[in-house]
Each structure stands twice: as C-alpha cells, then as structure tokens.
Amino acid sequence: MKARHLALAVAVAAIWGFNFVAIDAGLDHFPPLLFSALRFGLAAFPAILFVGRPQVPWRWVAAVALVLGVTKFSLLFAGMAAGMPAGLSSLVLQSQAIFTMLFAVLFLRERPRRVQIAGLAVAVAGVLLVATRMGANPAAFLLVIGAAVAWGLSNVATRKASPPDSLRFMVWVSALATGPLIVLSLLIDGPSADLAALRAIDTEALLSLLYIALISTLAGFAGWGFLLRTYGAATVAPFSMLVPFFGMASAALLLGERIFLVDVAGGVLVVGGVLLGLVRARPAVRSELVRVGA
Template sequence: MRFRNATLFVALAVAWGSAFTAIKAGLDYFPPVLFAAFRYDLAGLLMLGYAVYATDRWRPRSRPEWTLVGVGGLFMIAAYHALLFVGELGVSSAVAAIVVSLSPVLTTAFARVFLPEERLTVVGVVGLLVGFVGVVVLSNPGRGALVTSRTVSLFLVFLAAAAFALGSVLTRRVEAELPIETMEAWSMLLGAALMHVASLAIGESVAAVRWEPRGLFALAYLVVVASALGFLIYFDLLERLGPIEINLVSYAAPIVAAITGVLFLPEELTAATVAGFALIFAGFILLKRDAIRDELLGAGRTAGERH
C-alpha cells in the first residue's frame, strides 16, 4: 500500500509540475485566457463522463450543490487559471509553480477569516510572513523600478494562488453532499464558460490561435494528463492520505516544473528561485507543524502495530 501511494504521489507531482511547463509552451500558440478555457472545455467533458460512470449523482440538484459548483467554477477554475495563464507570460514555469505552492499557506489565512473555528497562532503568523517573504525573494527586486513586467506577472500568479485558496475555503462553508467528481466536472465546465466570456472581454480571438503540433500537444497534455488523470489520482490519494500529506504535492510540483522547464524550454534555475521556494516551504511547515506532527505520529503508530 505504501509503495502504491508513493508511486501515485510521484505521478501526481509529475503531472501537475509538468503542467506549468506545458502552459508555458502552449502560450506561444494560444492567447492565454482562451488557452485556459479550451483546456477546461475538454477536461470538463472528460470529467463529466467519468462522473456519469463512477457516481450515482452526475449532476447537482439542490441550490447548495449549485452554489458549491459556482464557487468552485468561479474561484478554483476560472479566476485561478485565467490569472495563472496570463501570469506565466512573464515568469518561468518553475517560478509560477513556486508561487502557486503558496496556496496551502494562503488557505490557512483565509480559513482564519471565514471559518471561525480555525485559529492562527503566533507561530502560524510567522509562517504566513515567511511564505510572503519567499514571494518577495522570487521577485528579486533590484535597485531599479519595483514595478516591472516580471513583478506584475508574479503578482498575477500570486492572485491566482489566492483565488484558489479562497475558493477552497469558501467551498468548506457550503453544506452540500455532492460527489467530488461531479463537483469538479461541473466546476470545470462553468469555469471554462466564464473564461470564454473573459477572453472575449479582453479582446482575444480564435483567429489568433496558431494550430501547430507543438501547441496542440501542450493542450492535449494539459487536458488528459494534468487535468483528467491528475484529478483522478488526486481524488484517490486524498481519500487514502488525507489533506495534509496531499498538500505536499504543491511542494513537489515546483521541482518537476524546474526540471522540465530546463529540459524542454530555455529556462534557467536561479538562486532567487531556490531561496524563494525554501522560504515558502518553511512557511508551510510552520503553519502546519501540529497537523504534520500528528500525521507522523499516526503513521508511526500504524507501522508499530504492523510489526
């Protein structure tokens, strides 16, 4: 079982980490928001087909269930991906993945605001600040202008991570018993529709798409590997490992993004990138130290019982 979980964890990290590289590659061929919309047009249909196959409730029925889909579609699909895809125009895939890895840290901050039962200790506040310092280090501000195309792109990716974190907290406030596959499918389709509207609003056009093999491969990879297969693995691991261990995928993904970016794109790994990642990861450890300790103690007790 441990070997199976570890294999799936690595597979998920590879799928989601390399997705940032596929996004970066595909941006040479697609307008960014339209690219994200195409991705979830197709991924949503695939996930809906899986929901029909795997669950007995393939569509929402009640108002709370549609509210859950609405929150997921608006924040976790549309806002997150539109901002991420536009932001990746100005930063490397590794840097984008590292900023997105701030999501678990931001989730804790939003939970403190919207979920009264959540508490943030002094050490937790330090963890938040350390994570934010990591983003500042990533921006690598010099003595020149603070507002550059790179810092704007970093800010957009940061907003993407914040949108995803906010969406994940708000969905916890909605009392609805909807299969997660069904929720994801309809959220993807709703998010795709919203991104098509946003794409039109900012003047993007299908006529600007370059229908070339490399771009189509990037789109297919995002749809099949990163979205469809990635989310199926995620659902399986979430049930087996729980939310704390699955959050660690956020910190394995940037490593994969850095490697694939160097191998397949003209990207370089800088000292600021490594330092920023280390600080964000340290912030996560400080925030989740109690939950991580409980997980480790639980795993230790389970191993002892087996022996």
C-alpha cells in the same frame, strides 16, 4: 504508505509540476483566456456525461468555477504570457497556502496556531525574496500572486462545499467555468484573434492542451483524490511540496530556464513555511493545502 501509492503521489506531483511547461507551450499558440476556456472545456466534456450530477449545492460549484476556473487560471495564464517564467510560477503559486490560511481566519473563523503563523511568516519571506528578482517585470509577478489569492479563496469555498468526490466536483467546476471564459475571451481578445489561434493550431498546441485538460486536471485529481480517501490529508499533503521542484526542474531542462540562487532560497522558505504549518495541524486546516494542481 504502500510503495505503489507512494509512487502515485510522486507521479501526481510530477504531472502537476510539468504542467507549467505545458502551459508555457500552449501560451505560444493561444491567447490566455482562450487557452483557459479550451482547457476547462476539454476537462468537462465528455466527462460530464459519465460522472453524474455534483453532490454539493450548485452555488458552491458556481462559486469555485468563478474564483478558481475563471479568475485564478486567467490570472496565472496572463502572468505567464506576460513573462513570468514557468518554473518560478510553479513556486510562487504555492503562496496560495498563505492566502488560504488568511481567508480561513476571515471567513471560517479558524484560529491558526503559533506554528502555523510562524510558517506563514517564513513563506511570506520566501515570496518577497523571489519578488526581488522579478523587479524588471512586476506586473507578471503580481498576476501570478493574484492567481494565488484567488486559489486561496477557492480553497475556502471548496472547504465549505466539502465534495465527497473531488474528480466529479472538478468536472462540473470545469463545465461552469467554460462559458464565462469563452465570453471573456471574445470580449477581451476578440473573435478574430481567437479564430486565428484555432486555425493555426498544430501538434504542439494540441498536445499541451490535451495534457493540461486530461492528464493534469482529470488524471491528476483522480489520483490525488484516491490518495486522500485512502490515507487522509495529513499523509498526502506534504507531497504537494514536490510540485515546484518538478516545475522548476522541468522548466530548466525543457525550456532552458535558469535557476538562480535567489529562486532556490525563496523556494526553500516558501516550501519550508508551508510544511511548518502542516506540523500537527488540525485536519480542517490541512485539507486546504492539498489542492495544488495548475
């Protein structure tokens, strides 16, 4: 990999890791569902006017929008709003690789190799270890696990869709997710809460929203898609494991979150298990592990 492309891969991982700090800041200003709706709305418009129509059947765009855009991010934002630390969320969310493999076996009839099963077991042990520290707030932890489950399912749907342009696909997924999220926000949070949040928007809220919509979603997926087209998943996928490192480091530096020994140990197991599953893996399986943005 060329030096500038290596720098791009690390930069994208850093962007996606810092994204959890931006989410934490945004949740101080917006209800979770409204924040998610605004994020996808900004990611879709005005980009949708320039990218052209999606290059895959609409049913797959709608499926990923529902599972990834609506379900995954609603659960993630709700979990973080309920008290799940930003840095730890960036780590626990990597358990999506576990559920991706399980769903690939169930729905795609893929047969994981022994090394992948071993990696799965190691990653599960890491998640369970992290869970021991969240015993005082199991609901928040389970919401983020639910987000990882939804992400794994969306990875399988994306695999079936096989979009040739990941950025264009993400723009349309964002567009189709925006409407249901607005409706859910109005029904669950209520018009008065949403309106109050919009009226009270300040610089921090605006910057966090712009970051996750434009930099993390559009710029991040554009850079990642370029790397995948240039080098392939086998070379690029391991860089995704830098995301929890940047996520936990930025949360510690900017939010003052403590990093406990159990977090480090759990992180080593989760990341190590996922990387173990990548060793000499088939391209079809590896491709499911490269969508790591939040």
